[in-house]
Amino acid sequence: MRLGVLGAGKIVPFHLDAMLANGFEPHVIGARRGSVNAGNLAIRYGFEHQLEDPMDIFKIDIDCLLIASPANTLLEYLVAGLKLGLPILIEKPVFLEPRDFLIALDSGEPKVLVGYNRRFYHSTALLKSILNPGHFNSVRAIIPELSWSKERPSIEEVERNLRENTVHVIDLMNFLFKLDENNWSVRKPRGSQRFISLLFNSPVSSGQIDLVFGYPGSYQIQFFSDSSALVLSPLEILQSYDSMTVIEPTELLPIRQYVTQTTPLANLSEFDYSYKPGFYLQAKAFRDLVKGEVSQSDGATLSDAYVACKVADIACRALKSNC
8 A cells, every 4th residue: 555645743653653564655754945853754754745735646657545644735735636536634733713624624534534543542442331321411511721831822822722622522422322412512611711611411411621721731531421431631541430538637637538549441452552542443544444444433524623623623612702
């Protein structure tokens, strides 16, 4: 399977490592003119061709395409690949604006896989098998975005983060509970640029994702049903809540303490020790797509990515209102 690559950013080697392990052959790479990264990747992975005009890739005989270029240069590449009928793996979030998706979707999407790799986590697969679609599930999440920032982030930084990063969690919820943009709403305190809540509701699930910008912390998503209480923290690790231990007051600490007892259910899979989590199984799903094999893939389609982008867009509009 001769692979063409557009883009030479930091994420590309992670894709290539997983794709080579699944039988793909690096054939041609294209990036902006004079890209040092593209040259280094060409040498490291043995590409036969390196292009300084990325559009020339569509003149070369390839079997499939990885697109990992910046969102503002992407539309032309994607539409050209779709018109040729190439199977395409495209790095998320694809586009930052919903209107660009509509242009691309007009060209068709039957052979497109979007790289929302968290769908392929071992923890996600186990969680999906545990969640009972016939019973109501409640979700509570705290997502500390821009946690590295020591200063109050600007509204532009927050908006870009919503469109580039928060879409990961939106897509994960859509995947787990079969949601679309009509299941989502947004709540924002008047005048706030550092807090926003995304809420979803369906006949069998409801949830609230609280986003806090510019504060330290780590991802935590809790799932509650009649039969179980589960938590992803971080998203690669699934644990179940088992019981509560009460620590009685002592002279040194005269207060009662309550400590949650959890049991790990899923850690990293065997592939995640050799490849970026989720990337090996994602590359395997793309291999099946290229070969035309019937696959029960959990991968995201272009339409799935469009829904996540739409929800992020709703949040951005709410963010800008009443600031």
